[in-house]
Amino acid sequence: MRRLDPQAVVRHLDRLYRAAWALCGSREDAEDLVQETVARVLARPRRLHGEEELGYLLGALRNTFLSTRRTASRRPQTVAPLEEVVAGDPRASRQPEAAYEAHELFAAIARLPEEFRLALIAVDVAGLSYREAGRLLEVKEATITSRLHRARARVASDLAGTNAPASESALMEDR
Amino acid sequence: MSPAPDAPSPDEQRRIDEIADAIRALDTPAPAGLRERVEAMAAGASDADHGAVDSDRGASDAIAARLAHGVALASRSPAAC
Numbered sequence: 135m136r137r138l139d140p141q142a143v144v145r146h147l148d149r150l151y152r153a154a155w156a157l158c159g160s161r162e163d164a165e166d167l168v169q170e171t172v173a174r175v176l177a178r179p180r181r182l183h184g185e186e187e188l189g190y191l192l193g194a195l196r197n198t199f200l201s202t203r204r205t206a207s208r209r210p211q212t213v214a215p216l217e218e219v220v221a222g223d224p225r226a227s228r229q230p231e232a233a234y235e236a237h238e239l240f241a242a243i244a245r246l247p248e249e250f251r252l253a254l255i256a257v258d259v260a261g262l263s264y265r266e267a268g269r270l271l272e273v274k275e276a277t278i279t280s281r282l283h284r285a286r287a288r289v290a291s292d293l294a295g296t297n298a299p300a301s302e303s304a305l306m307e308d309r
Numbered sequence: 310m311s312p313a314p315d316a317p318s319p320d321e322q323r324r325i326d327e328i329a330d331a332i333r334a335l336d337t338p339a340p341a342g343l344r345e346r347v348e349a350m351a352a353g354a355s356d357a358d359h360g361a362v363d364s365d366r367g368a369s370d371a372i373a374a375r376l377a378h379g380v381a382l383a384s385r386s387p388a389a390c
Contacts, residue, residue, distance in 0.1 A: 140351045140352075140354035140355045141351050143350070143351050147344060147347055148337075148338050151337070151339035152337055165343045168339070168343060168347070169343065169347070173350065176353075176354040234328070239328075240335075243332070258333050259332060259335065286325045286328055286329045287317065287321075287325050289328050290325045294324065
């Protein structure tokens with residue numbers, strides 16, 4: 135067992151930020167989430183129980199996301215302006231060979247159902263191995279494989295505008 | 310052996326692979342303002358971690374104080390969006 139080096143949050147900041155963006159679906163919320171996570175993690179010395187630094191930090195990020203979302207769900211809901219909804223839809227005139235913009239990808243990931251989203255973020259966004267992701271999410275590696283496959287397929291369908299199996303609206307889920 | 314009924318077509322599989330490649334290639338860095346705030350908090354925690362305090366309670370209090378200092382510093386330079 136070893137202590138978490140406080141500088142680990144700096145070393146892994148970019149990956150944490152990308153994971154937060156994919157969780158929240160917005161850059162502004164991602165910044166808030168990362169800062170809140172870092173404040174919580176550094177509030178007292180932390181011990182790693184065999185996991186890698188990044189795995190530990192991603193777990194803290196997920197826990198902070200879930201707890202802040204629960205808090206937010208108890209507050210009065212706000213409705214997104216219409217222009218925000220329309221402008222955020224990347225599907226119009228999508229060409230298969232077109233390069234994907236980061237915000238489109240993050241938004242599509244954020245629209246995934248939670249279990250698929252977490253698997254995809256852990257492996258494809260943050261770069262954990264299947265084994266590390268399984269440990270983080272407390273599921274078998276085979277489950278990670280399955281969720282990852284389905285998550286990628288849903289994101290592909292979403293970006294192609296083919297109406298993948300319905301997922302929760304990001305506007306409803308994350309606010 | 311025929312593919313499973315819900316298996317993606319070759320074109321669909323190619324798109325799925327493209328998406329996975331695109332996601333793995335994302336390299337968006339954290340905004341500078343966020344990095345400054347995080348670095349300030351981590352520096353405060355590192356100082357407290359390696360500093361003069363030696364009890365866990367004392368370390369926690371010191372880290373909390375340095376964190377508050379880091380956040381206060383950071384709040385004066387909000388991140389650019």
